[in-house]
Amino acid sequence: MPEKFAPLYVVPTPLGNLADISERARAVLREVVWVAAEDTRHSAPFLTYLGSRARLMAAHEHNERAAAEQVLARLAAGEAVALISDAGTPGISDPGARIVAHVRAAGVKVIPLPGPCAAATALSASGLEDAHWLFYGFLPAKPGQRQKALMEVATLPHALVFYEAPHRVLESVGDMVATLGAERTLVIARELTKQFESIHSLPLGAAAEWLAADPMRQKGEFVLIVSGAPVASDTHAAERILKLLLAENLPVKQAAKLAAAITGVAKNALYARALEWRR
Ligand code: SAM
Numbered sequence: 001m002p003e004k005f006a007p008l009y010v011v012p013t014p015l016g017n018l019a020d021i022s023e024r025a026r027a028v029l030r031e032v033v034w035v036a037a038e039d040t041r042h043s044a045p046f047l048t049y050l051g052s053r054a055r056l057m058a059a060h061e062h063n064e065r066a067a068a069e070q071v072l073a074r075l076a077a078g079e080a081v082a083l084i085s086d087a088g089t090p091g092i093s094d095p096g097a098r099i100v101a102h103v104r105a106a107g108v109k110v111i112p113l114p115g116p117c118a119a120a121t122a123l124s125a126s127g128l129e130d131a132h133w134l135f136y137g138f139l140p141a142k143p144g145q146r147q148k149a150l151m152e153v154a155t156l157p158h159a160l161v162f163y164e165a166p167h168r169v170l171e172s173v174g175d176m177v178a179t180l181g182a183e184r185t186l187v188i189a190r191e192l193t194k195q196f197e198s199i200h201s202l203p204l205g206a207a208a209e210w211l212a213a214d215p216m217r218q219k220g221e222f223v224l225i226v227s228g229a230p231v232a233s234d235t236h237a238a239e240r241i242l243k244l245l246l247a248e249n250l251p252v253k254q255a256a257k258l259a260a261a262i263t264g265v266a267k268n269a270l271y272a273r274a275l276e277w278r279r
Pocket of ligand 1: 015016085087088089090091092093094116117118119162163164165189190191192193194221222223
Protein backbone atom coordinates (compact mmCIF):
# COMPACT_ATOMS: atom_id res chain seq x y z
CA MET A 1 0.00 0.00 0.00
CA PRO A 2 1.45 3.38 -0.97
CA GLU A 3 2.62 5.30 2.12
CA LYS A 4 0.56 8.41 1.56
CA PHE A 5 -2.84 6.74 1.15
CA ALA A 6 -5.28 7.71 3.89
CA PRO A 7 -7.78 5.08 5.12
CA LEU A 8 -11.47 4.75 4.29
CA TYR A 9 -13.65 4.53 7.41
CA VAL A 10 -17.05 2.80 7.22
CA VAL A 11 -19.17 4.56 9.83
CA PRO A 12 -22.63 3.46 11.05
CA THR A 13 -24.99 6.28 12.01
CA PRO A 14 -28.09 6.27 14.28
CA LEU A 15 -31.34 4.61 13.17
CA GLY A 16 -33.35 7.41 14.74
CA ASN A 17 -31.99 8.26 18.17
CA LEU A 18 -29.04 10.62 17.67
CA ALA A 19 -27.57 9.61 21.03
CA ASP A 20 -26.72 6.24 19.46
CA ILE A 21 -23.70 7.69 17.64
CA SER A 22 -20.60 6.14 19.20
CA GLU A 23 -17.75 8.23 20.57
CA ARG A 24 -15.45 6.72 18.00
CA ALA A 25 -17.85 7.41 15.11
CA ARG A 26 -18.20 11.02 16.27
CA ALA A 27 -14.42 11.41 16.47
CA VAL A 28 -13.86 9.91 13.02
CA LEU A 29 -16.56 12.07 11.42
CA ARG A 30 -14.93 15.14 12.95
CA GLU A 31 -11.41 14.16 11.89
CA VAL A 32 -11.86 13.08 8.28
CA VAL A 33 -11.48 15.51 5.40
CA TRP A 34 -14.36 13.97 3.42
CA VAL A 35 -17.62 12.24 4.17
CA ALA A 36 -19.07 10.18 1.33
CA ALA A 37 -22.80 10.16 2.05
CA GLU A 38 -25.78 8.39 0.50
CA ASP A 39 -27.73 11.67 0.60
CA THR A 40 -25.65 14.77 1.21
CA ARG A 41 -28.69 16.95 1.99
CA HIS A 42 -29.85 14.45 4.63
CA SER A 43 -26.40 14.11 6.20
CA ALA A 44 -25.33 17.79 6.21
CA PRO A 45 -27.38 18.74 9.32
CA PHE A 46 -26.19 15.58 11.09
CA LEU A 47 -22.55 16.49 10.52
CA THR A 48 -23.24 20.02 11.76
CA TYR A 49 -24.87 18.50 14.88
CA LEU A 50 -21.67 16.48 15.48
CA GLY A 51 -19.48 19.55 14.99
CA SER A 52 -17.89 18.00 11.89
CA ARG A 53 -16.56 20.33 9.20
CA ALA A 54 -15.85 17.49 6.75
CA ARG A 55 -16.64 18.12 3.10
CA LEU A 56 -19.46 16.06 1.64
CA MET A 57 -19.45 14.00 -1.54
CA ALA A 58 -22.39 11.99 -2.89
CA ALA A 59 -22.15 8.18 -2.86
CA HIS A 60 -25.51 6.65 -3.71
CA GLU A 61 -26.62 3.60 -5.68
CA HIS A 62 -26.81 5.55 -8.96
CA ASN A 63 -23.27 6.96 -8.88
CA GLU A 64 -21.42 4.37 -6.81
CA ARG A 65 -18.92 3.44 -9.51
CA ALA A 66 -17.91 7.08 -10.10
CA ALA A 67 -18.01 7.72 -6.35
CA ALA A 68 -15.61 4.81 -5.80
CA GLU A 69 -13.09 6.46 -8.15
CA GLN A 70 -13.54 9.78 -6.42
CA VAL A 71 -13.10 8.25 -2.95
CA LEU A 72 -9.91 6.46 -4.02
CA ALA A 73 -8.55 9.68 -5.53
CA ARG A 74 -9.09 11.53 -2.23
CA LEU A 75 -7.45 8.70 -0.26
CA ALA A 76 -4.51 8.78 -2.70
CA ALA A 77 -4.14 12.47 -1.92
CA GLY A 78 -3.78 11.56 1.75
CA GLU A 79 -7.28 12.81 2.67
CA ALA A 80 -9.22 10.39 4.89
CA VAL A 81 -12.81 9.60 3.86
CA ALA A 82 -15.70 8.33 6.00
CA LEU A 83 -18.48 6.44 4.26
CA ILE A 84 -21.96 6.84 5.75
CA SER A 85 -25.52 6.04 4.68
CA ASP A 86 -28.77 7.73 5.70
CA ALA A 87 -29.12 5.50 8.77
CA GLY A 88 -27.48 2.38 10.14
CA THR A 89 -24.51 0.54 8.68
CA PRO A 90 -23.36 1.30 5.11
CA GLY A 91 -23.42 -1.74 2.84
CA ILE A 92 -26.28 -3.41 4.76
CA SER A 93 -29.21 -2.98 2.34
CA ASP A 94 -27.50 0.33 1.60
CA PRO A 95 -24.86 1.51 -0.89
CA GLY A 96 -21.21 1.08 0.03
CA ALA A 97 -20.08 -2.38 -1.09
CA ARG A 98 -18.77 -1.20 -4.44
CA ILE A 99 -16.76 1.64 -2.89
CA VAL A 100 -15.30 -0.66 -0.23
CA ALA A 101 -14.40 -3.28 -2.86
CA HIS A 102 -12.71 -0.69 -5.07
CA VAL A 103 -10.66 0.75 -2.20
CA ARG A 104 -9.62 -2.67 -0.89
CA ALA A 105 -8.74 -3.88 -4.40
CA ALA A 106 -6.30 -0.95 -4.59
CA GLY A 107 -4.65 -2.26 -1.43
CA VAL A 108 -5.86 0.69 0.63
CA LYS A 109 -6.95 0.24 4.22
CA VAL A 110 -10.68 0.11 5.03
CA ILE A 111 -11.52 0.57 8.70
CA PRO A 112 -15.07 -0.48 9.70
CA LEU A 113 -16.63 0.87 12.89
CA PRO A 114 -19.29 -1.18 14.69
CA GLY A 115 -22.59 0.55 15.32
CA PRO A 116 -26.34 0.78 14.67
CA CYS A 117 -27.94 -1.76 12.34
CA ALA A 118 -31.71 -2.33 12.29
CA ALA A 119 -31.36 -6.11 11.80
CA ALA A 120 -29.09 -6.63 14.83
CA THR A 121 -31.15 -4.25 16.95
CA ALA A 122 -34.39 -6.09 16.14
CA LEU A 123 -32.81 -9.52 16.65
CA SER A 124 -31.49 -8.56 20.07
CA ALA A 125 -35.05 -7.95 21.31
CA SER A 126 -36.78 -10.68 19.26
CA GLY A 127 -36.60 -13.32 21.96
CA LEU A 128 -36.28 -15.94 19.22
CA GLU A 129 -34.06 -18.82 20.25
CA ASP A 130 -33.03 -19.94 16.77
CA ALA A 131 -29.30 -20.63 16.89
CA HIS A 132 -28.80 -19.19 13.43
CA TRP A 133 -30.39 -16.41 11.42
CA LEU A 134 -30.37 -15.36 7.83
CA PHE A 135 -30.32 -11.69 6.94
CA TYR A 136 -32.47 -11.38 3.85
CA GLY A 137 -32.98 -7.61 3.66
CA PHE A 138 -35.66 -6.39 1.26
CA LEU A 139 -37.90 -8.88 -0.53
CA PRO A 140 -38.77 -8.14 -4.17
CA ALA A 141 -41.58 -5.60 -4.55
CA LYS A 142 -43.52 -7.65 -7.14
CA PRO A 143 -45.80 -10.31 -5.60
CA GLY A 144 -44.74 -13.16 -7.93
CA GLN A 145 -41.03 -12.55 -7.38
CA ARG A 146 -41.61 -12.06 -3.66
CA GLN A 147 -43.39 -15.40 -3.30
CA LYS A 148 -40.63 -17.11 -5.28
CA ALA A 149 -37.97 -15.53 -3.04
CA LEU A 150 -39.85 -16.68 0.05
CA MET A 151 -40.19 -20.23 -1.31
CA GLU A 152 -36.40 -20.37 -1.68
CA VAL A 153 -35.89 -19.85 2.05
CA ALA A 154 -39.06 -21.57 3.31
CA THR A 155 -37.40 -24.75 4.52
CA LEU A 156 -34.35 -23.20 6.19
CA PRO A 157 -34.27 -23.91 9.92
CA HIS A 158 -32.96 -20.38 10.59
CA ALA A 159 -34.73 -17.22 11.69
CA LEU A 160 -35.31 -15.01 8.63
CA VAL A 161 -34.70 -11.27 8.92
CA PHE A 162 -36.44 -8.97 6.44
CA TYR A 163 -36.50 -5.22 5.92
CA GLU A 164 -39.83 -3.94 4.63
CA ALA A 165 -41.38 -0.65 3.56
CA PRO A 166 -44.57 0.36 5.41
CA HIS A 167 -46.78 0.30 2.30
CA ARG A 168 -45.81 -3.31 1.59
CA VAL A 169 -45.93 -4.79 5.09
CA LEU A 170 -49.45 -6.23 4.80
CA GLU A 171 -48.81 -7.75 1.35
CA SER A 172 -45.52 -9.28 2.46
CA VAL A 173 -47.02 -10.75 5.61
CA GLY A 174 -49.77 -12.31 3.44
CA ASP A 175 -47.13 -13.92 1.22
CA MET A 176 -45.19 -15.13 4.26
CA VAL A 177 -48.27 -16.92 5.59
CA ALA A 178 -48.83 -18.53 2.18
CA THR A 179 -45.23 -19.69 1.78
CA LEU A 180 -43.87 -20.17 5.31
CA GLY A 181 -47.06 -21.30 7.06
CA ALA A 182 -49.29 -19.68 9.68
CA GLU A 183 -47.69 -21.32 12.71
CA ARG A 184 -44.25 -19.71 12.77
CA THR A 185 -43.56 -16.77 15.05
CA LEU A 186 -43.33 -13.32 13.49
CA VAL A 187 -41.59 -10.49 15.30
CA ILE A 188 -42.63 -7.05 14.06
CA ALA A 189 -40.01 -4.50 15.10
CA ARG A 190 -41.15 -1.00 14.18
CA GLU A 191 -39.54 2.42 14.56
CA LEU A 192 -36.58 1.09 16.52
CA THR A 193 -34.87 3.65 18.76
CA LYS A 194 -37.58 6.22 17.94
CA GLN A 195 -40.50 7.68 19.88
CA PHE A 196 -43.05 5.11 18.71
CA GLU A 197 -40.80 2.08 18.90
CA SER A 198 -42.77 -1.16 19.16
CA ILE A 199 -41.75 -4.81 19.15
CA HIS A 200 -44.54 -7.35 18.89
CA SER A 201 -44.42 -11.15 18.54
CA LEU A 202 -47.32 -13.24 17.30
CA PRO A 203 -48.04 -16.26 15.08
CA LEU A 204 -47.64 -15.37 11.38
CA GLY A 205 -51.27 -16.37 10.80
CA ALA A 206 -52.51 -13.67 13.19
CA ALA A 207 -50.30 -10.87 11.88
CA ALA A 208 -52.50 -9.43 9.09
CA GLU A 209 -55.42 -8.95 11.47
CA TRP A 210 -53.18 -7.38 14.12
CA LEU A 211 -51.63 -4.96 11.61
CA ALA A 212 -55.04 -4.00 10.20
CA ALA A 213 -56.56 -3.38 13.64
CA ASP A 214 -54.77 -0.04 14.08
CA PRO A 215 -53.47 2.08 11.15
CA MET A 216 -50.52 3.22 13.32
CA ARG A 217 -49.22 -0.36 13.29
CA GLN A 218 -48.44 -0.05 9.57
CA LYS A 219 -46.55 3.23 9.84
CA GLY A 220 -42.81 3.82 10.04
CA GLU A 221 -39.84 1.56 9.46
CA PHE A 222 -40.03 -2.19 9.87
CA VAL A 223 -37.87 -5.20 10.52
CA LEU A 224 -39.80 -8.47 10.23
CA ILE A 225 -38.27 -11.60 11.71
CA VAL A 226 -39.80 -15.04 11.15
CA SER A 227 -38.71 -17.99 13.28
CA GLY A 228 -36.96 -20.83 11.42
CA ALA A 229 -38.73 -23.78 9.78
CA PRO A 230 -39.43 -26.47 12.35
CA VAL A 231 -36.96 -29.35 12.09
CA ALA A 232 -38.48 -32.84 12.16
CA SER A 233 -37.27 -34.12 15.50
CA ASP A 234 -34.28 -36.46 15.26
CA THR A 235 -35.51 -38.32 18.32
CA HIS A 236 -38.86 -38.91 16.70
CA ALA A 237 -37.17 -40.35 13.59
CA ALA A 238 -34.84 -42.50 15.72
CA GLU A 239 -37.75 -43.97 17.64
CA ARG A 240 -39.58 -44.84 14.42
CA ILE A 241 -36.50 -46.66 13.12
CA LEU A 242 -36.04 -48.40 16.45
CA LYS A 243 -39.62 -49.67 16.33
CA LEU A 244 -39.12 -51.03 12.81
CA LEU A 245 -35.95 -52.86 13.81
CA LEU A 246 -37.58 -54.36 16.90
CA ALA A 247 -40.50 -55.47 14.74
CA GLU A 248 -37.93 -57.39 12.66
CA ASN A 249 -36.99 -59.22 15.88
CA LEU A 250 -33.55 -57.70 16.25
CA PRO A 251 -32.20 -57.86 19.81
CA VAL A 252 -32.83 -54.62 21.75
CA LYS A 253 -29.15 -53.80 22.05
CA GLN A 254 -28.47 -54.22 18.35
CA ALA A 255 -31.63 -52.31 17.32
CA ALA A 256 -30.66 -49.38 19.60
CA LYS A 257 -27.12 -49.40 18.22
CA LEU A 258 -28.32 -49.34 14.59
CA ALA A 259 -30.97 -46.64 15.17
CA ALA A 260 -28.33 -44.53 16.94
CA ALA A 261 -25.84 -44.99 14.11
CA ILE A 262 -28.44 -43.99 11.50
CA THR A 263 -29.80 -40.91 13.29
CA GLY A 264 -27.03 -39.71 15.59
CA VAL A 265 -29.34 -39.95 18.64
CA ALA A 266 -27.64 -41.31 21.79
CA LYS A 267 -27.57 -45.14 21.88
CA ASN A 268 -28.26 -45.39 25.63
CA ALA A 269 -31.39 -43.25 25.37
CA LEU A 270 -32.74 -45.46 22.59
CA TYR A 271 -31.84 -48.64 24.49
CA ALA A 272 -33.72 -47.36 27.57
CA ARG A 273 -36.71 -46.45 25.40
CA ALA A 274 -36.80 -49.93 23.83
CA LEU A 275 -36.69 -51.56 27.28
CA GLU A 276 -39.59 -49.33 28.35
CA TRP A 277 -41.65 -50.54 25.38
CA ARG A 278 -40.77 -54.15 26.17
CA ARG A 279 -42.02 -53.69 29.74
N1 SAM B 1 -28.18 0.14 6.55
C1 SAM B 1 -29.36 0.10 7.39
C2 SAM B 1 -29.06 -0.83 8.60
O1 SAM B 1 -27.90 -0.99 8.95
O2 SAM B 1 -30.00 -1.33 9.20
C3 SAM B 1 -30.58 -0.31 6.63
C4 SAM B 1 -30.91 0.60 5.47
S1 SAM B 1 -32.32 0.13 4.55
C5 SAM B 1 -32.24 1.23 3.20
C6 SAM B 1 -33.64 0.82 5.46
C7 SAM B 1 -34.51 -0.24 6.10
O3 SAM B 1 -33.95 -0.64 7.34
C8 SAM B 1 -35.91 0.24 6.46
O4 SAM B 1 -36.79 0.15 5.35
C9 SAM B 1 -36.31 -0.72 7.54
O5 SAM B 1 -36.69 -1.95 7.02
C10 SAM B 1 -34.96 -0.88 8.29
N2 SAM B 1 -34.85 0.14 9.34
C11 SAM B 1 -34.06 1.23 9.33
N3 SAM B 1 -34.26 1.95 10.46
C12 SAM B 1 -35.20 1.30 11.17
C13 SAM B 1 -35.83 1.53 12.43
N4 SAM B 1 -35.55 2.60 13.15
N5 SAM B 1 -36.74 0.64 12.87
C14 SAM B 1 -37.04 -0.45 12.14
N6 SAM B 1 -36.47 -0.71 10.96
C15 SAM B 1 -35.56 0.14 10.48
